[in-house]
Amino acid sequence: MLGLNKTDxxxxxxxxxxxxxxxxxxxxFAANSGLDQFNGGYPDLMQKVAIFGIFAVGFNILFGLTGYxxxxxxxxxxxxxxxxxxxxKLLTMNVIPAILLAMIVSGLLAVVIGYIxxxxxxxxxxxxxxxxxxxxxxxxxxxxTPITNGETGLQLSLSDPRVLDGxxxxxxxxxxxxxxxxxxxxxxxxxxxxxxxxxxxxxxxxIIAIIAFYVAIRLFRSPxxxxxxxxxxxxxxxxxxxxxxxxxxxxxxxxxxMYAGLAGGLLAAMDPLAGADRMLWTASxxxxxxxxxxxxxxxxxPVLGAGVIKYLENIFSKINETVLHSWFxxxxxxxxxxxxxxxxxxxxxxxxxxxxxxFMLVVTFLPGGLVEGLKRLARLARKGRKKTDKFDESDxxxxxxxxxxxx
Amino acid sequence: MGILEVKGVGKRFGGLQAxxxxxxxxxxxxxxxxxxxxxxxxxTLLNCLVGKLIPDTGSVTFDGQSVLGRKPHEIxxxxxxxxxxxxxxxxxxxxxxxxxxxxFAKRDGSFRMHAYESIEQEPDILQxxxxxxxxVNMIDKRHMNGSSLSRGDKRRLEMAMCLVQDxxxxxxDEPTAGMARADTNNTIDLLKExxxxxxxxxxxxxxxxHVVFSLADRxxxxxxxxxxxxxxxxxxxxxxxxxxxxxxxTQEV
Numbered sequence: 001m002l003g004l005n006k007t008d009x010x011x012x013x014x015x016x017x018x019x020x021x022x023x024x025x026x027x028x029f030a031a032n033s034g035l036d037q038f039n040g041g042y043p044d045l046m047q048k049v050a051i052f053g054i055f056a057v058g059f060n061i062l063f064g065l066t067g068y069x070x071x072x073x074x075x076x077x078x079x080x081x082x083x084x085x086x087x088x089k090l091l092t093m094n095v096i097p098a099i100l101l102a103m104i105v106s107g108l109l110a111v112v113i114g115y116i117x118x119x120x121x122x123x124x125x126x127x128x129x130x131x132x133x134x135x136x137x138x139x140x141x142x143x144x145t146p147i148t149n150g151e152t153g154l155q156l157s158l159s160d161p162r163v164l165d166g167x168x169x170x171x172x173x174x175x176x177x178x179x180x181x182x183x184x185x186x187x188x189x190x191x192x193x194x195x196x197x198x199x200x201x202x203x204x205x206x207i208i209a210i211i212a213f214y215v216a217i218r219l220f221r222s223p224x225x226x227x228x229x230x231x232x233x234x235x236x237x238x239x240x241x242x243x244x245x246x247x248x249x250x251x252x253x254x255x256x257x258m259y260a261g262l263a264g265g266l267l268a269a270m271d272p273l274a275g276a277d278r279m280l281w282t283a284s285x286x287x288x289x290x291x292x293x294x295x296x297x298x299x300x301x302p303v304l305g306a307g308v309i310k311y312l313e314n315i316f317s318k319i320n321e322t323v324l325h326s327w328f329x330x331x332x333x334x335x336x337x338x339x340x341x342x343x344x345x346x347x348x349x350x351x352x353x354x355x356x357x358x359f360m361l362v363v364t365f366l367p368g369g370l371v372e373g374l375k376r377l378a379r380l381a382r383k384g385r386k387k388t389d390k391f392d393e394s395d396x397x398x399x400x401x402x403x404x405x406x407x
Numbered sequence: 408m409g410i411l412e413v414k415g416v417g418k419r420f421g422g423l424q425a426x427x428x429x430x431x432x433x434x435x436x437x438x439x440x441x442x443x444x445x446x447x448x449x450x451t452l453l454n455c456l457v458g459k460l461i462p463d464t465g466s467v468t469f470d471g472q473s474v475l476g477r478k479p480h481e482i483x484x485x486x487x488x489x490x491x492x493x494x495x496x497x498x499x500x501x502x503x504x505x506x507x508x509x510x511f512a513k514r515d516g517s518f519r520m521h522a523y524e525s526i527e528q529e530p531d532i533l534q535x536x537x538x539x540x541x542x543v544n545m546i547d548k549r550h551m552n553g554s555s556l557s558r559g560d561k562r563r564l565e566m567a568m569c570l571v572q573d574x575x576x577x578x579x580d581e582p583t584a585g586m587a588r589a590d591t592n593n594t595i596d597l598l599k600e601x602x603x604x605x606x607x608x609x610x611x612x613x614x615x616x617h618v619v620f621s622l623a624d625r626x627x628x629x630x631x632x633x634x635x636x637x638x639x640x641x642x643x644x645x646x647x648x649x650x651x652x653x654x655x656x657t658q659e660v
Contacts, residue, residue: 222522
C-alpha cells in the first residue's frame, strides 16, 4: 500500500484507526463515575497530542536517525506560529496557506541555523542550536517587536486586511477555518453515559499528522534514511566510502525544522495567537523529553511520548487540592491532610514532578523508551503462547549473554 | 607510469619531518607493499593518499589526476577505497545495510536525496550486495548488527564494503594488526582470493613480514620518512639496508 511493505502498511493502518477513534478511545470513563477527570477526549488536549506528535516525529528524524541532538527546535515551532498568524492577518483565515507559509519560513530558518550549527557535532552542536533558539526568543521580545508584537504576542484584530476574505461587517474576530468549516466547531454525541466530541480542528490536525507520519515511515525505509543512520554510526567510514555527510545532516535538519514549523503553524491554526514563549528553551527541552520517553529512533516512540506528556500535563495539572480532598474525605482528619499534602506535590502545579519521575523510571529501566516496554510485553505474550522453534531463535543483539561473575 | 604516482612528498609535524622525499609508483593490477619500522611514516603516507592529510611538498596523482586538496569522499569517488587498521564499519546497522551503503555511494555519488524510494525497490543494488556477501561467505550473517560481529568478521565485512565499490585501488592499513595467527592467515587467504579473482590494485601497509611476503608483488621499504629500497620480495629478503633499518646498524665493538 502506498509504497510500503506489508508490515508498515499494517502499522500505518493501525495508526490511522487509532487516530480516527481517538475521541472515543480517550473517553474511557463514564461521566459521574469519579474517574471522568482522567478522560482526555476533549478537543484542546487531542489537538495538542496530534500537533506535538508531529513536532516529535520531525525531531526524531534528526535526533533518532542522525544522533544530532538539537536543543533549539522550539525556534522553528515559534517561527511557524508567527508565520501562520501573519497569514491569518494579511491573507485569509483559511488554514492551508498559513501552514504552508509556516513550513517554508521554518525551513529557511533551518537552512541558516543548520548550516552553521552542523559544522560541529556532539555537545557543541547542541549548544549552538540552543544559542540560536535563545537568540530568536530574545529577538522576538526586542528588536523584532514590529513583527512579533513583543510580550503581548501576535494576535488577530478587526482592522487586519485579510485580502482574500473580503470585508466583513462583523464585530467579533473571525475564526480559523478550512474552506468555511470552522476549526473550533464540534459535533457532540452522547452515548453510554459519555460525551464524545468530534472536533473539526482535531480531525484536521489528525489528517496532517497521519500524512506527516506516513512521510516519516517512507523516509525511515528509504536509502536516505539508511544514510542518516550511518551518519549516527560512523561518519569517518561514510567519508571514506565516498559519501559527503554534510548535505545529509543538513537535509535531515531542514526536514525536521519544517516538521516543527508545521506543528507551530497548526498550533496557531487551532488558536490564532503566537507568543515568544513558544521559542523558550524549555519548549526545546520538552520535545527532547518526548522523543526519549517514547523511544528515540523508533517510528511510534515520539508520538507515544508526546501523548503521554501532553496527557500528564493536562490531566495531572487539573487535579488540585479540592479534588484531592474529595478523593480522600473518608480518611481520618489528620491522615487526610498528610495524604492530600503528599499527593498535591505530584499533581496540580507539581505535575512536573510526576513527569520527572516517569522520565527517570523509563530511562533507567527502559533505555529504548516506552516502545521498548511495549516490545518486551509483546515478546512475553508471544513466549507464553507458542513454543519457539529453532528458526525462531531469540535475537542475539537484544539478549546479551549473562555477565561472568566477578570473583 | 603507474596508476598511483607519488612524487617528492614531504610532510612535517612541528619539529618532526615525518615524510622526507617519498617517490612511489604503484603499477596497475599489482600488490604493492609498503613496509618499515615504527615511525617510518607509513601511516602518514597513507593519510596523504586518501585526503586526510595534505603534504607540504610534492604531488600525488591517481590515474593522471591530482588527489591533493580533495576531500576523502571525493578521492573515494575517484576509485580509491581504504581499509582501516581497526575495522571501521557501521556498528548500528545490519551487515546487509553495511554493504548496501557503499553500493548506493558508488551509484548515486556523494549525496543524493533519495528519500522517497524504498530500499526494497532497488533490486539491482540488493542483488549486488547479496552477491558480495555470498562471495565473502557472510550471507548467513546479513541480519546481524555490525557491532556484534567477531573481529575477523568485521575485517571481512569491511573488505566486502570496499570491494563492492569495485575500487581501482584498494589501500590497506595494517589489515592484520593485532590479529591472532589464525585470523592473520585467514586474512591472507581472503586477500589472495581477491587478488586472483579481480583486476585490482592493492597498496598494503604492513608490519607483519609473513603477510607482506605472501602477498606482495613489489615492496617499498620506508625508514625515517624516506624510501630505502623498492624491489621484488625475493630481493628485499636479503637486502642489507633492510636488515639495517629493522635491526639497527651493526656496531663495532
